[in-house]
Amino acid sequence: MTIYGKPCPEVTDDWYNTDDEGDNFAEGQWVPLVNDPWMTTVVDTSGVHSLMIRFCRCTSALGPDMQLFEISLFPASFTSLKTAFTFAVLDDFLLDNLECGMLAMNSYSKLRQWRQLKQLKWHGFGHEKQKPKAGELALFCPACPQPGVNVNLAERNVSDHAWLYLRSLVMDGNFKAKHMFPANLIDEVALTNGLGFMDIVQRLDCNNHQAVNQANASRHKLEATGIGGCACARHGCFVPYSMVDFQKGESQKQMNMDYALCQALGYNTDGIDRALTFYDINCQYHKHLNWWVEESPYLDLPWGMEVIPGIGLWHVHGHQDKCYVRYASNFITGTARIDGKIMETLWAPLNIISLSARGMSTPHQKECLDFQMNDCNFMKMIQMSKFLCQKFKEAVQGVRDSQHTFDQLSETADDDTLVKWEAEAATTQDDQLKNPSAMDIQTRCYQHVNEENIIALHPGYNSHTTSKV
Secondary structure: EEHHOOOOOOOOOOOOOOHHHOOOOOOOOOOOOOOOOOEEEEOOEEEEEEEEOOOOOOOOOOHEEEEEEEEEEOOOOOOOOOOEEEEEHHHHHHHHOOOOOOOOHHHHHHHHHHHHHHHHHHOOOOOOOOOOOOOOOOOOOOOOOEOOOOOOHHHHHOOOOHHHHHHEEEEEEOOOOOOOOOOOOOOOOOOOOOOOOEEEOOOOHHHHHHHHHHHOOOOOOEEEEEEEEEEOOOOOOOOOOOOEOOOOOOHHHHHHHHHHHHHHOOOOOOOOOOEEOOOOOHHHHHHHHHHHHHOOOOOOOOOOOOEEEEEEHHHHOOOOHHHHHHHHHHHHOOOEEEOOOEEEEEEHHHHHHHHOOOOOOHHHHHHHHHHHHHHHHHHHHHHHHHHHHHHHHHHHHHHHHHHHHHHHHHHOOOOOHHHHHHHHHHHHHOOOOOHHHHHHHHHHHHHHHHHHHHHHHHHOEEEEOEOOO
């Protein structure tokens, strides 16, 4: 910012264009995310933008609101400067209001339409007569296997491990992204209905049936008590067309999550025969999943795909001990280092916009959430190469350290015991999908190791009497 039109003397760092550097960011260099709490929403004639504004803190500086005025920005609030309008967009509104009698709401609708046109152009539909299909106005993870996009299954070797082409997903709900029941259902117009991440909005137009629509609202006049869906478990990218509303909270949550999971497993997975899903209640949820899908005319899983259930490492410790060895990622072959809770980090920035979108019309709210999710995936895409290179270096070192520890442990056992252990481990992992209880042998091993550690620390400990002899 400036002091009376001059640059702030306290700011010594020069401006730089990160687009010229590509993915080769310098160490310590920070690129702000569009949903960062330090960002300011700026409404311009070109659309709605998120910019980082650094206010001058000098003793002679004007207040933050006056600093915005100096650079032709009108703040929406003089106490909490989170949104500002450019003088150009305000002059454009005045002109529309004088010449065409356009209201402020209609003027803002132009920006909404402009955002839709940018989405169409971004995804290759700017000059095409072909209409986009469900989920085609959304970006997805470039690193997850997608046949026909980033992997050719025809070149797959028979000797390749199945987990090389594994689709890993995490499922979760967000009960802060509520939505108020709209006042005029007939007046709502959807521009990108079901073309992004959120599911299609279907309404009953007849006035006699509007009570059926409103029956889903709670006593707090909420049309939706939250949202839920799927993201890739490794990189945290939202899966297109797999985000749903919760109309009745927890009572209807599982029904909607069934639909979200089926949509996510069917997105660019032709030929992939194995998927891994992380869900906080997978120990119960997965038991009857195949039956629910078979009985429902609206649900469908990819043919021949095996779905492996898992529970996030942050949540599995709150379950019974047997759930740890049955569903923790540490015991699932090919899972790598996944905590299964990455979606919690995605909800935090999304909740910044979800609060202001609570009172919007239903289509507009979904479009705002779609745009935010798309931007989240985009920011991950442009920074993923640097992130994966760093993770690869850490993984190589981690393998060395783990191999050294594993070799030391193996030296403490004789050859016959090692052969027995390897056979038991291979058998349990083969049976894990159809019979999760086969992993219970790991529980007994952990209990045995814990007792040995306790005895080493307390020589008088007796495991049968749980008292000192």
